[in-house]
Amino acid sequence: MKELSVLIGGKAGDGINSAGAMVAQLLGHMGYHIYLYFDYPSLIRGGHNFAVIRGAGTSIGTCRENVDFLLALNQETVQRHRDHMNPGAAIIFNADLVKGEGQGVPVTSILHEEQAPAIMGNSALIGGFAKAAGIPWETVEAVFRSHIPRGTDLNLKVARKAYDLLSTVHPVEPCNSPGLPLLSGNEAIGLGLAMGGLEAYVSYPMTPSSSILHFLAEEKEKLGITVVHPENEISVVLMALGFAYAGKRSAVGTSGGGFCLMTEGLSLAGMAELPLVFVVSQRTGPSTGLPTYTGQSELQFVLTAGQGEFPRLIVAPGDAEEALYWSAVAMNIAWKFQVPAFILPDKTLSEGSYSVNSTSIPPVKREDPGTADQGSRYKRYTDTPAGISPLAYPGAKEAVVKVNSYAHDEAGYTTEEADMVDLMTRKRLRKWDGLIAEMEGYPQVNSSGPAGTSAAMLCWGSTRGVCREVAGTLGLRVVQPVVLSPFPMTALNAALNGVTTVICVEENATGQLATLAERHGIAIHKKVLRYDGRPFTYESLLARVREVLP
Numbered sequence: 001m002k003e004l005s006v007l008i009g010g011k012a013g014d015g016i017n018s019a020g021a022m023v024a025q026l027l028g029h030m031g032y033h034i035y036l037y038f039d040y041p042s043l044i045r046g047g048h049n050f051a052v053i054r055g056a057g058t059s060i061g062t063c064r065e066n067v068d069f070l071l072a073l074n075q076e077t078v079q080r081h082r083d084h085m086n087p088g089a090a091i092i093f094n095a096d097l098v099k100g101e102g103q104g105v106p107v108t109s110i111l112h113e114e115q116a117p118a119i120m121g122n123s124a125l126i127g128g129f130a131k132a133a134g135i136p137w138e139t140v141e142a143v144f145r146s147h148i149p150r151g152t153d154l155n156l157k158v159a160r161k162a163y164d165l166l167s168t169v170h171p172v173e174p175c176n177s178p179g180l181p182l183l184s185g186n187e188a189i190g191l192g193l194a195m196g197g198l199e200a201y202v203s204y205p206m207t208p209s210s211s212i213l214h215f216l217a218e219e220k221e222k223l224g225i226t227v228v229h230p231e232n233e234i235s236v237v238l239m240a241l242g243f244a245y246a247g248k249r250s251a252v253g254t255s256g257g258g259f260c261l262m263t264e265g266l267s268l269a270g271m272a273e274l275p276l277v278f279v280v281s282q283r284t285g286p287s288t289g290l291p292t293y294t295g296q297s298e299l300q301f302v303l304t305a306g307q308g309e310f311p312r313l314i315v316a317p318g319d320a321e322e323a324l325y326w327s328a329v330a331m332n333i334a335w336k337f338q339v340p341a342f343i344l345p346d347k348t349l350s351e352g353s354y355s356v357n358s359t360s361i362p363p364v365k366r367e368d369p370g371t372a373d374q375g376s377r378y379k380r381y382t383d384t385p386a387g388i389s390p391l392a393y394p395g396a397k398e399a400v401v402k403v404n405s406y407a408h409d410e411a412g413y414t415t416e417e418a419d420m421v422d423l424m425t426r427k428r429l430r431k432w433d434g435l436i437a438e439m440e441g442y443p444q445v446n447s448s449g450p451a452g453t454s455a456a457m458l459c460w461g462s463t464r465g466v467c468r469e470v471a472g473t474l475g476l477r478v479v480q481p482v483v484l485s486p487f488p489m490t491a492l493n494a495a496l497n498g499v500t501t502v503i504c505v506e507e508n509a510t511g512q513l514a515t516l517a518e519r520h521g522i523a524i525h526k527k528v529l530r531y532d533g534r535p536f537t538y539e540s541l542l543a544r545v546r547e548v549l550p
Contacts (some may be wrong), residue, residue, distance in 0.1 A: 001161075001215040002053060002056065002057040002173065002175060002443070003032075003054065003056035003057065003060075003295060004027075004032075004054075004055055004062075004069070004454075005035045005052060005053065005054045005055075005063065005066070005067040005068055005069075005070065005086075005169060005245065005408075005457075006023050006027070006052070006053045006054075006055075006067060006069040006070075006129070006171060007050055007052050007053075007069070007071065007077075007084075008020050008023060008051050008053075008071035008072075008073070008077075008125075009046060009048065009050035009070075009071070009072060009073065009074070009076070009077030009080070009081060009109070010048065010049060010050075010072075010073030010074050010392075011045070011046055011048065011049060011073075011074060011076070011091055012040065012041070012043050012049050013044075013045050013046075013124040013317070013444070014049065014073045014074070014122070015119070015528065015536045016040070016049040016050060016051050016073075016124050017038060017040070017051065017422075018122070018139065019051070019071075019126060019164055019550075020036055020038065020051030020053055020183075021036070021147070021353065021371075021378075022122075022126050022143065022144075022147065023050070023071070023126065023129065024053045024055075024182055024353060024461070025054035025143045025146070025147055025182065026035045026129075026130060026139065026140065026143050026345070027053060027172075028176045028179050028180065028190045028355060029056075029143055029179050029458050030055070030135065030139065030172060030180055031175030031176055031177045031178070031179060032056060032057070032175050032177070032251065032355075032549070033052070033055065033056050033057065033058060033059050033060055033175075033177065033355040034055055034060075034061045034180075034182055034353065034354065034355045035053075035054045035056075035063065035352065035353070035354055035395035035465065036051060036052070036053045036054075036182075036352055036353040036354075037051065037052045037063050037236060037348070037351070037352050037535070038050075038051050038068070038221050038293050038351050038497055039052075039534075040050070040290040040364030040534060041292060041320070042207075042290075042292045045191060046428070048076055048077070050077065050080075050081070053219075055175075055422050056180055056438075057175050057177065059156065059355065059357075059423045060465060060469070061141050061319050061352075061354065061465015061466065061468070062461070062463060062466035062469060062535070062536070062537060062538055063535075063537050063538070064464045064537060064538055064539065064542070065084055065100055065453045065537050065538075065539045066082060066084050066085060066086045066089075066169060067081070067085055067086065067089060067400075068085075068086050068088075068089050068090070069089065069090050069091075069092065069129060069132070069133065069170065069374075069463035070082070070085060070089065070090070070091045070093075070102075071092050071093070071129055072091065072092070072094065072098050073093075073094050073097065073098075073122075073125065074094070074097050074098065075097065075098050075402045076434070077098075077099075078091065078093065078098060078100050079094075079211050081228070081294050083185050086103045086183075088544030089170070090102060090103070090168060090333050090486040091103070091132075091381040092105065092125060092128045092129050092132055092166070093105070093108050094102075094121070094125060095107070095335070096108045096465065100270075101138070103132060103166045103167065103169070103473060105125055105126065105127075105128040105162045105165070105166070105167070106521075107121045107124045107125065107162075107231065107245045107350045107457075108458065110124045110158055110526060111124070111158065111409040113161065114154065114158050114161065116154050116157070116158050117486045118152070120155050120158050121153065121499075122157045122172065122424075123148075123156075123157075123158045123162075124158050124159060124161065124162040124227070125154040125158055125162065125538050126162075127140065127161070127162035127403070128163065128165070128166045128382070129159060129160070129167060130159070130163055131163040131165075131167070132164040132166055132168060132169050132170060132204070132316065133170060133171065133172040134168040134171035134172055135172060137160070137163060139229075139298040140156075140159060140163065140457065141156060141492055142155050143160065143427050145324075150163060150506050151476040156431050167183070170177040176508065180355040180356060180357055180383055181356055181358070181435065182353050182354065182355060182356070182357035183324070183353065183354060183356045183357070184210065184211065184320065184350070184351060184352065184353045184354075185317075185318045185319070185320050185323050185345055185349035185350045185351065185352055185353075185354070185456060185462075186208075186210075186212045186281070186350045186351065187212040187215050187320075187324045187491075188324040188354075189212055189279055189324075189327045189343060189345065189350075190219070190321040190323070190329075191210050191324055191327075192323060192324040192325060192327025192328045193251050193277065193327045193328070193331055194216075194223045194225065194248060194334050194365055195324070195327070195328035195329035195344070195483055196249070196277075196294050196327065196329070196330065196331025196364060196366065197249045197331055197332075197335075197366050197368075197454075198223070198225055198245040198249055198250070198251055198279050198331060198334050199225055199226065199248040199249045199250065200226040200227075200228070200240065200248045200249070200250040200251075200458070201216045201225060201226070201227050201251050202227075202229075202230065202236045202239050202240040202243070202250060202251075202252050203214070203228075203229065203236060203252055203253075203254065204229065204230060204231070204232055204233050204235075204236050204254065204258060205229070205348070206233075206253075206254050206255045206257065206411040207255065207291050208255060208281045208282075208283055208292070208294075208345075208346070208347035208350040209253040209255055209258075209279055209280075209294055209352050210253075210256055210352060210387050211282040211351065211487060212253045212279060212349070212350075213227070213229060213253060216327050217526070218230075223398040227432065229430045230336070232261065233254055233258040233259075233261035234261050234262070234264075234265070236252050236254070236258075236262065237252055237261075237262040237265030237276075238265055238268075238409055239270070239315060240252045240265075240276055241265060241268060241269060243275060244269075244275055244485065245272075245274060245275040245373075245394070245403055246393055246394060246400075247391075247393035247394075248398045248411070249275075249279070249329065249331055250276060250277070250299060250320060250333060250512040251276070251277035251279060251354065252276065252277070252278055252279065253279040253281070254281075254311065255279060255280065255281050255282065255283055255357035256280065256282060256283065256285050256297070256298045256301065257287065259278070259298070259302075259305070260303070261375075262278070262304045262356070263306050264306075265407075266278070266305055266306040266340055267307050267308055267310075269339075270306055270308060270311075270339075270340060270342045270428070271308065271310070271404070271406075271407075272311030272403040272404060272405060273337065273338040273339070273381065273389065273403075273428065274338070274339075274403065275334035275335045275337075275338050275340070275342075276340050276341075277327075277330050277331050277333060277334050277341045277342075277343065278302075278340060278341070278343070279301055279327075279342075279343045280298055280343070281346060281347065281349075281350040282294070282295050282296055282297060282298045282344065282345070283295055283346070283347050283533075283535040284531070284532075285297055285298075289533075290533040292347070293349070293505060293534065294346045294347035294348040294462070294533060294534070294535055295346060295349060295387065295508060295531065295533060296346055296460070296463075296506050296507040296508045296510070296512065296513075297508040297531075298346065298514060299314075299346065299460075299484065299508075299512040299516065300317075300512050300515070300516075302314055302342050302344060302396045303480065303484070303485055304325075304327045309425075309429065310339070310340075310344065310428055310429075311339045311428070311429065311432045311434065311435055311486075312339055312341065312484070312485055313330060313333050313334065313336065313337075313339065313340075313341040313439075313486075314341075314343040314344055314483070314484040314485035314486060315329065315330055315340040315342070315343055315344065315460070315482055315483055315484070316343075316345070316460050316473070316481075316482060317343070317345060317349065317422070317482060318349070318446070318463075318464030318465065318482065319349065319354050319462070319464060319465060319508050320349075320352075320354035320356050321348065321354070321357065321360060321361055321484060322464075323343075323345060323355050324358075324361055325361050325362060325364065326343065326344055326482060329364055329442060329444075329463050330342070330343050331362060332365075332366060332367055333435070333438065333439075334498045335367070335368075335369055336367050336369065336388075336438070337388060337431050337438075338369075338388060338389070338391070338431075339431060339436055342485075344461065344484070344491075345461065345462070346461055346462050346507070348462040348507075348535045349461065349462040352460060352532030362443075365507065369390075369391045370394070371391060371392050371396060372390030372391060372392040372399070373392060373396075374390070374392070374399065375397060375398040375471075376394065376398045376400075378390075378392050378399035378400065379410040379412070380392070380401055380402055380403060380410075380411065380412045380479070381408060381409070381410045381411070381412055381427070382423075383423060383427045384427075385430075386430060386431070386434045387426075387428060387429070387430030387431040387434070388459050389410075389426045389492065390429060397412055398488075400412075407420075407421045407424065409424070410424075410465050417460065428483040432486065435486055437540045439483055439486060439488065440488075440490065440491070442483065444481065444482060444483040444491045444492075445480065445481045445482065445483075445488050445494075446464070446477065446478075446479075446480040446482060447452055447477060447478065447479045447480070447490050448467045448468055448471070448477070448478050449468075449471050449472070449475070449497040450475060450477065451474055451477070451498070452498070453475060453476055453477050453499070454498065454501060455476050455499065455500070455501040455502075455503065455549065455550070456475070456476060456477035456478065456479050456495075456496060456499040456500050456502055456503070457471050457476055457477070457478050457479070457480075457503050457504075457505050458479050458480075458496075458503065458505070458513065458514075458517065458524070459478065459480050459504070459505045459506070459546065460477075460480060460481060460506070461509060462479070462483075462535065463505050463536060466535070466536045466537065466538055466541050467480070467505055467541070470538060470541045470542045472544055472546065473542060474542070474549070476500065476503075477495075478543075479492070479495045479496055479499075479520070484513075484516065487516065487520050489520055491519075492517075492522065493522070495521065499550075501526070501541045501550055502517075502523060502525050502526075503522050503524070503525065503526045503545060503548055503549075504517070504524045504526070504527050504528070505528045505529075505536070505541065505545075506527070506528075506529055506530075507529070507531065507535065507536070508528060508529060508531055509531040510526070510529075511529060516528055519532040528544045528545060
């Protein structure tokens with residue numbers, strides 16, 4: 001497979017994210033499929049930040065441990081990463097701050113000559129990288145003009161100075177693939193929610209979900225949505241439920257710690273039958289844990305959060321394309337069944353960037369429940385065979401639209417009568433049957449690899465990409481349930497048919513998917529777990545799986 005990897009590193013405040021995104025765009029314009037990973041500590045200034053941009057001839061979703069280009073904005077980057085370079089790798093560095101082998105870019109003198117501000121220094125380094133990689137100047141110019149909205153001409157002058165100073169030492173061959181747009185996982189989630197009819201997004205910033213808030217706030221006019229940043233997570237969930245009560249499709253975004261504060265609101269959604277989508281982007285816990293690193297430790301929490309018993313949908317997309325599709329599905333299902341729905345990404349997916357082929361994403365038909373036209377006879381919780389009551393919203397002519405967190409009757413009035421409590425409980429729980437049947441019409445479980453193999457890797461979420469690459473090397477099957485509640489027993493058993501060794505791969509310490517699968521009668525023979533906040537790389541997972549193969 002034709003591929004290469006680029007690492008760019010420096011300290012917080014050096015613009016690593018934007019520089020990494022520009023490198024990704026350059027490789028994307030050369031026809032490569034892209035996966036980009038950001039690594040940074042929870043510091044506003046200082047610390048070591050780096051981005052790894054991997055380009056390949058086919059779709060990818062993980063990094064390799066060694067790189068072909070090292071772009072160093074400081075000396076620490078060279079010291080930390082020089083032992084992770086492929087033979088013939090090139091080092092491009094800021095000559096004002098770094099000493100060593102490779103090609104230096106005199107950033108300060110270039111900026112002085114062009115009378116450019118210091119913030120444009122990374123343009124010089126990117127220009128130098130482009131020359132070292134043999135990327136045509138026309139491609140560089142096209143990328144800059146597409147992705148730098150202000151000061152484009154001056155940035156290009158700075159980049160051109162460095163481009164002309166350096167030599168091509170590691171030519172990058174173009175791929176024949178058409179250029180694909182790049183989306184981060186969080187951008188894909190935001191767009192997917194909008195595809196599903198999102199009308200209001202409410203969030204308090206919490207890494208790694210924060211960039212959904214930033215993205216949707218920037219795009220709210222184009223998308224025609226309301227975006228609100230309240231004072232805390234309790235306000236977030238209650239405001240979003242207020243939007244839902246008023247008939248507005250709403251979603252909230254947070255991480256595990258913020259979701260802790262939302263659980264009483266979740267129970268209110270369950271009892272009041274208010275549809276709401278929760279995006280819970282996972283990071284390493286417990287408590288504050290590692291705020292800027294990844295993990296998959298919230299599955300059991302989200303499965304059981306909230307007091308009482310009520311149906312819920314949980315989906316865990318594996319890359320940006322899946323995030324786009326399943327976020328729209330989650331919004332649709334929440335409103336069709338009047339239940340909470342969860343999207344469960346992690347830091348790796350949320351903040352990573354992927355090439356996205358929109359033509360491969362199935363359409364999602366919005367199913368609007370409409371409004372009940374029953375006037376004074378309207379009952380918000382009318383008992384029906386499916387457990388789904390007709391919807392009406394405040395302002396409906398002559399209708400009283402009463403929602404209630406207490407046990408209530410069909411009209412929404414508080415009751416403690418045993419027969420009515422029993423009736424309403426069975427009504428809510430009947431939605432499970434319809435939800436299970438509904439989800440059987442969706443691609444709940446993805447599988448790949450040879451059908452005849454006796455061993456399979458079972459994974460969920462962002463581990464999908466790395467598992468597929470490792471399985472390709474070892475000749476294994478990969479089985480990835482995307483829907484985790486209701487648990488897709490029929491589809492999962494079909495995907496595992498003929499498999500005698502199931503190896504569960506997760507980024508948590510206890511094997512939470514393995515526990516869930518075993519609870520449903522699926523035998524897990526081996527577990528490969530990582531819980532240090534870093535995602536599996538191809539090399540690290542390959543070694544671990546080889547250790548446990550029979």
